Amino acid sequence: MNQTKNIKSKLILLVLTLSIVVLFVSCSKGDKYIGNWYSTRKDEHILIIKKDGTYTAGEWILPGNWTLDGEQVILTDNLGMNKVIKFKDDILTVYTTDGEELHKYYKDKKEADKNNPALIEKEKEKELEKKNESKIEKFKEKLPGILQNKTWVNIDEDIADVELIIEDDTYIITSTFKYTGTSEHKFKYKIKDVKFAPKEYPFDEEKYQKAYGLKNLNNFYCLYIEAINEDNKKRPFKVVVQEYNDNYIIAGSFLGAINIFAPKEK
Numbered sequence: 001m002n003q004t005k006n007i008k009s010k011l012i013l014l015v016l017t018l019s020i021v022v023l024f025v026s027c028s029k030g031d032k033y034i035g036n037w038y039s040t041r042k043d044e045h046i047l048i049i050k051k052d053g054t055y056t057a058g059e060w061i062l063p064g065n066w067t068l069d070g071e072q073v074i075l076t077d078n079l080g081m082n083k084v085i086k087f088k089d090d091i092l093t094v095y096t097t098d099g100e101e102l103h104k105y106y107k108d109k110k111e112a113d114k115n116n117p118a119l120i121e122k123e124k125e126k127e128l129e130k131k132n133e134s135k136i137e138k139f140k141e142k143l144p145g146i147l148q149n150k151t152w153v154n155i156d157e158d159i160a161d162v163e164l165i166i167e168d169d170t171y172i173i174t175s176t177f178k179y180t181g182t183s184e185h186k187f188k189y190k191i192k193d194v195k196f197a198p199k200e201y202p203f204d205e206e207k208y209q210k211a212y213g214l215k216n217l218n219n220f221y222c223l224y225i226e227a228i229n230e231d232n233k234k235r236p237f238k239v240v241v242q243e244y245n246d247n248y249i250i251a252g253s254f255l256g257a258i259n260i261f262a263p264k265e266k
Helices: 002-031 109-114 117-147 205-212
Strands: 035-039 046-049 054-056 064-069 072-077 082-088 091-095 101-106 151-154 161-166 170-177 181-196 221-228 234-244 247-252 259-263
Touching: 035 109, 101 109, 117 181, 117 234, 161 259
Parallel strands: none
Antiparallel strands: 035 046, 035 101, 046 054, 054 064, 064 072, 072 082, 082 091, 091 101, 151 161, 151 259, 161 170, 170 181, 181 221, 221 234, 234 247, 247 259
16 A cells, blocks of 8 residues: 555656656746847837746737747737747747748847848938038039039020029029010029938929930939029029039029020030
8 A cells, every 4th residue: 555655656756847847948948038029120129028928019019928839939919819939040030820921039139220121221321421411512612613604504495595694692594585585684692502312303303304315313413592583582492413414514493494504615
């Protein structure tokens, strides 16, 4: 009788020991998942996997429970929907149950940022902005020599003959129409800002390119000008300055309608 009891006790002890070992191994395997994980999403979403078998996340993953399934983790949200997490090279990757990759998560926030497409794009934009600022400063130095001390003539044959003379703070525009004669207008002006290749082209890009065979319309400067007429009325408008055939062309509504000008041949 005592021998039977001893065997039962030993079996119970063995089962308990094995259970503890399995639990310990399971917890050890799960330890690598526990903690804060930083995503490469635009919203810099954080997934927090907790020791108590629960997890919390941002808007796109509802909170819930997690369980180990071999070498992967199953996230089960509060609505009973599952997602799968796989771990490789210190990176967590979240998949749908159909195997579609959703997002990657990094233990180190800096690593997540390095691999975040939105942040990478922002950094590229900052670098481009710095380069453009340098271009703009050099262009500003050349601008008086580009615009002044010459007569500009319109290259659009569908409208009147128009000549433009730009001085330091004044421009004079002369229009000659076939039946109504010549008119001259003088404006004070200020250049309020200069940008290199702003995202929005200021005119009808397709028409402009077709009519004059211009290429690489991204490679231009845009002047933001305020004109002041004889009655002291202010009118803002934009002027494109672009290299063309070893020279420059300028386009803008100096008088009202948009004219495209090239330097008058001497």
